[in-house]
Amino acid sequence: MNNLTTDRLIRYSKILLMAYLSFFALLVIYSNFIDYSSNYEYVGHILSMDTTRENLNINYRAITSPMLHHRIYWVIITLEAIYTACYLTGTYQLFKHRHSSIDEFHESKKLSIIGILIAIFVYYVCIQAIGVEWFNMDESQVWNAKDWARHIVDFIVPLLIFLTLKIER
Template sequence: MIKLTTTCAIRRSKVLVVLMAGVFGIFTLVNNYTDYTAYYEYIGDILSMSTTEGNESRRYRAVKSKLFHHRFYWTIITLETIFTLCCLVGTYQLYRKLTASHKEFRGAKKMAVVGLTTAITVYYVMYIIILNEWFDMEYSTNRNAFDWARSNLEYMFPALIYLTLENEN
């Protein structure tokens, strides 16, 4: 039987935090693949600015190209796939090093750090900066993923900070 120490609890919690990000990624990817058309149309509406209101002076930013819409959406899916796989592999690597030395456990964080950083890139750069700030997603009455992206960031960024803390000696 393993004695539950503070170090043991902290390490296990870090494994769980990364696992939850990976599971979120799995569900997101399943949605993206099984309902591609609906999500593609969602992204296309934002990029073409067809559902935004009160932004006539910024309409020059709209991109109407269906090819660009597909490529942009596939960029999101690709980055989400990378973050999901990295978080799942990172979970496995951390789990394998639960009882290892501090140095080995710290070294096992690499893939999880890459995964969480990629997730932050997706939700901050792709959604908050590009879709929201440039394409005015926030002004869409029915195509606004700003709160969803922000809630993902509110998990991923603190998870990355917590994971990288050197508090599991």
Template structure:
């Protein structure tokens, strides 16, 4: 039983984190948008690097990308809040608890995709964010990816029938 409670708590912890991330991006849109602009414009990468052809100058694209990030953060939050609720509601029934993992798995996977594909692969490698001293979120994204991955692996482990 304690294992099921810990899975619920960890899924809700991710929901809380994703909620704060989305709220922070909305509450301080301009500051956080500036970082996205630097990444997409590649204006803080090494001077005269050969990847500058990838830079996107169009401000509307920067807004679109930032809104997509906020939307995905909010979706991760919703899936994990609901997933945790369904897990908590079914905590006494092993079969129901296993079935209730679906939304949590979806939320955690979506979060891994956002921070790994979005920040580390696209931002870090395509837009060379790793070269920037100003707009480099790769280490933070890596920490989030590792935490979400560990929680996802833990969540999908089979649960015992014991009500201990």
């Protein structure tokens, strides 16, 4: 324990936090493949706007084509698979460079950062911005992922800031 300096602890905490994100991402991907139909149903209801109140001013936004539902859902799954691969590889890179120089350790953060940015796109832009603001997802009593997505964003944005800071020596 005497060898555990604050600087080393900061490096390890960045590695551990990325490992936590990697675990979460693996569970998301697993769920999407094992339980495709219920997750697809979720996407379909949001895009169809069939569980939000009737509003003639915005009902034109609804996408009711099951073919488009599947395609949009596969775009989301693909993005989730990409950020999962970035998380896993990024975590490995951080671990591999845990004893490297400051600059080498800092450079090993690239894939982790890319993965977090893709996840922010999925959970903030796609779900919170488009799902809530365009498809009125927040009005649905059953098919509403706004709070779930917000919790994810609330975790990964501070992690992005912490990860990118070059405070370890």
